[in-house]
Amino acid sequence: MxxxxxxxxxxxxxxxxxxxxxxxxxxxxxxxxxxxxxxxxxxxxxxxxxxxxxxxxxxxxxxxxxxxxxxxxxxxxxxxxxxxxxxxxxxxxxxxxxxxxxxxxxxxxxxxxxxxxxxxxxxxxxxxxxxxxxxxxxxxxxxxxxxxxxxxxxxxxxxxxxxxxxxxxxxxxxxxxxxxxxxxxxxxxxxxxxxxxxxxxxxxxxxxxxxxxxxxxxxxxxxxxxxxxxxxxxxxxxxxxxxxxxxxxxxxxxxxxxxxxxxxxxxxxxxxxxxxxxxxxxxxxxxxxxxxxxxxxxxxxxxxxxxxxxxxIEAEPNGVQTLDTISSIAVSDLSFAYNEKQELFNNYNGLFTKGNIYCVMGENGSGKSTLINLLLGLYKDYDGCILLDNCDIRDLDMYKIRKKYIAVVEQEPNLFGKTVKDNLIFGLETQVLEEKIIEYAQFLKIHDFIEHLESGYDTFVSEDTLSGGQKQKIALVRSLIKEPAVLILDEPTSALDEESTIKLFQLLKTNKTNRITIVITHDEAFAKIADQLVLI
CATH class of the missing domain: 1.20.1560.10 (ABC transporter type 1, transmembrane domain)
Structure with missing residues (x-):
């Protein structure tokens, strides 16, 4: 100071x-x-x-x-x-x-x-x-x-x-x-x-x-x-x-x-x-x-x-190594606990590779979200090893890697007090073509709604402006146009209607080849498109 x-x-x-x-x-x-x-x-x-x-x-x-x-x-x-x-x-x-x-x-x-x-x-x-x-x-x-x-x-x-x-x-x-x-x-x-x-x-x-x-x-x-x-x-x-x-x-x-x-x-x-x-x-x-x-x-x-x-207070540790992409996430002998009475993982092992969709399921409080936080490098106080392309996550600059290669859609997405377009491209390092934004928006059935807003994509929105499903769709579009190497979805269908859910399934299956897709969900329908179920 x-x-x-x-x-x-x-x-x-x-x-x-x-x-x-x-x-x-x-x-x-x-x-x-x-x-x-x-x-x-x-x-x-x-x-x-x-x-x-x-x-x-x-x-x-x-x-x-x-x-x-x-x-x-x-x-x-x-x-x-x-x-x-x-x-x-x-x-x-x-x-x-x-x-x-x-x-x-x-x-x-x-x-x-x-x-x-x-x-x-x-x-x-x-x-x-x-x-x-x-x-x-x-x-x-x-x-x-x-x-x-x-x-x-x-x-x-x-x-x-x-x-x-x-x-x-x-x-x-x-x-x-x-x-x-x-x-x-x-x-x-x-x-x-x-x-x-x-x-x-x-x-x-x-x-x-x-x-x-x-x-x-x-x-x-x-x-x-x-x-x-x-x-x-x-x-x-x-x-x-x-x-x-x-x-x-x-x-x-x-x-x-x-x-x-x-x-x-x-x-x-x-x-x-x-x-x-x-x-x-x-x-x-x-x-x-x-x-x-x-x-x-x-x-x-x-x-x-x-x-x-x-x-x-000591800042969270962050490494200096970077990666060109992420093809695999390997977890070995992972143990983590918030305190002595709340141990969530004990020698957990898992492997997530490019081209596959992983469906993470479990009871409330079993540690699904905690596992994601560990894979994202948000928690560093654990035993065991987490490797991204054979590089220890503790040695990697996770700020840069998360910004460039990882996209996360939370169960309750946050919108910023900006226009719809600004919310869609927020945080992206490269310029995105408008046609690409519209393509994903149309596929997820959110484009027509945006067009009917007062100023279309230039309409100012906030947390209370849109419904839960609309916010979730905007968050999905924002993540997809980033073209991440790792896509993480937390209960992505919780606020979607049946038609939008089917569209999302199609989108995930079509675009799974070049990325690792991890879905946290209670929706058993995801098992139909998942390459592997991960039970926590």
Whole structure:
């Protein structure tokens, strides 16, 4: 995770430097304006002709105009840079999560994961672009303010220097509590947003079963948890902020008393009194901001640690060897168990060769889908050997091999929020002729339906747009136009009508010569076209 942050900041270094320079210019401009105002007040007390102060007014107007322009530019550049870095971190962390073993996602709430990544990416980008830049800028501002005040009055200078350790003490005393409560709050936020997402997930099923009140009850429970954690965080946050405000107010009252005495005895001019008053307020406001940045640092650490947790989990192993095709899959002495009580395979042996259709059958929970996951290289923690064309699957780059040579039609196919055509060609490395897409679509009796959609193949579809059978047909077409060396079908007829099932049988028999076809099914009709039954 540290390497990711370093790389992202390095990639955007010119923009970060530009934002930092703008921050310094903004702070220096404010100090120059304050300095000019104090001089202007002193001159106003001794000059009677208004024409003599026109130059001062012009200078102030120019400086203020310049500061406004810098503020606008700074706001735009920093906002765009924050968004860009957030996107970089978001994509990188998500890519890392995608490399984690499939078993990692068992019993994991993926909406919670995506919400937390999104929140944490924003917190990290905001901290590096805005908070840390302003932190150093405010330190520079405080140093400049102290130098100016030192030249005006040493006692005020020493008083301000003595205040700084008090601010640091507040942070040291409360930082652990802030960190812990911020961590709980962020997890509660992610849980709540995840619960909100589920309110509309599978909305049809929710309406059919009238689960709205049940889901709302769950959402209310998550909100109560969020509210409680937010209440606890707010208490420590209010204490943290108010302690610094109390110090600022005491310092301001002390200065007004001391400065008023100095002013009364003519040891301090009116201009310098006003200058010190303005600079004192600037000093305390910057110290309060720095104290706030310390709090934001704890917030950033929570986000960093949550993202870093994904980098601490070992990525799934993936080899480097590639293949030109897949002609055989050999399984020898395969043993696999999810845990000590759930052993699915014990010294299993099997052979799958090109030109044959294999029908995998068995009771629910017997391990049919698990066998497919093992053959696909999705599970690596097993004993025994799985060979693709005599190459151990552990040595192969299964990402490339699955993308190029293997097609899988799941029992409940997933559609992406894209057009029908985009869904059909999604993930394909080579361009597919439209005639080929239409040919398979016509054969599986889905072409006419697509043509009658509002924009035909260019119609936008989603999970709820199509029926189960229509989604299954689109998934079948998508797999067939890929012309895979290995075709795996999981309950491919579960949502198909009888005519479509017969068409699928014909298609599998006609095109079996150049591929290994593996079908997981409870449909005994597949036995008629299978070259071998595999009983699990």
């Amino acid at each position: 540290k390497n990711l942050v370093f790389y992202t900041l390095k990639k955007n270094l010119p923009s970060l430097i530009f934002v930092f320079v703008l921050n310094i210019l903004i702070s220096l401009t404010l100090i120059i304006i304050d300095f000019n105002i104090s001089g202007f007040i002193d001159r106003m007390l001794v000059i009677s002709d208004f024409s003599e102060i026109k130059k001062d007014l012009m200078n102030l107007s120019l400086i203020m105009s310049f500061s406004i322009v810098i503020l606008i530019v700074h706001y735009y550049v920093s906002e765009m840079l924050t968004t860009k870095i957030m996107g970089d971190i978001n994509k990188s962390v998500l890519s890392r999560v995608q490399t984690l073993p499939l078993l990692f996602f068992n019993n994991k709430d993926t909406s919670f994961i995506t919400q937390s990544i999104n929140i944490d990416s924003f917190e990290l980008s905001s901290f590096y672009v805005s908070k840390i830049m302003k932190f150093f800028t405010n330190i520079i501002t405080i140093v400049v303010v102290l130098i100016i005040i030192y030249r005006v009055d040493v006692i005020i200078f020493l008083s301000l220097c003595a205040i700084i350790p008090l601010y640091l003490l507040i942070y040291m005393l409360l930082r652990k509590t802030i960190h812990n409560r911020q961590s709980v709050l962020k997890n509660s936020q992610s849980n709540y947003f995840s619960s909100m997402f589920k309110q509309l997930l599978n909305i049809r099923t929710t309406k059919i079963n009238s689960w709205m009140s049940d889901l709302n009850k769950s959402l209310h429970e998550d909100f109560e948890s969020l509210y409680t954690s937010y209440s606890k965080f707010t208490k420590i946050n209010v204490l943290y902020d108010n302690l610094s405000d109390i110090i600022s107010k005491v310092l301001l009252i002390g200065y007004i008393i001391f400065g008023g005495i100095q002013l009364f005895y003519d040891n301090l001019s009116v201009g310098n009194f006003v200058l010190c008053l303005i600079l004192l307020q600037l000093f305390t406001s910057k110290l309060n901001l720095i104290l706030g940045y310390f709090k934001e640092y704890q917030n950033m650490l929570v986000s960093f640690n949550r993202c870093d947790a994904y980098y601490c």
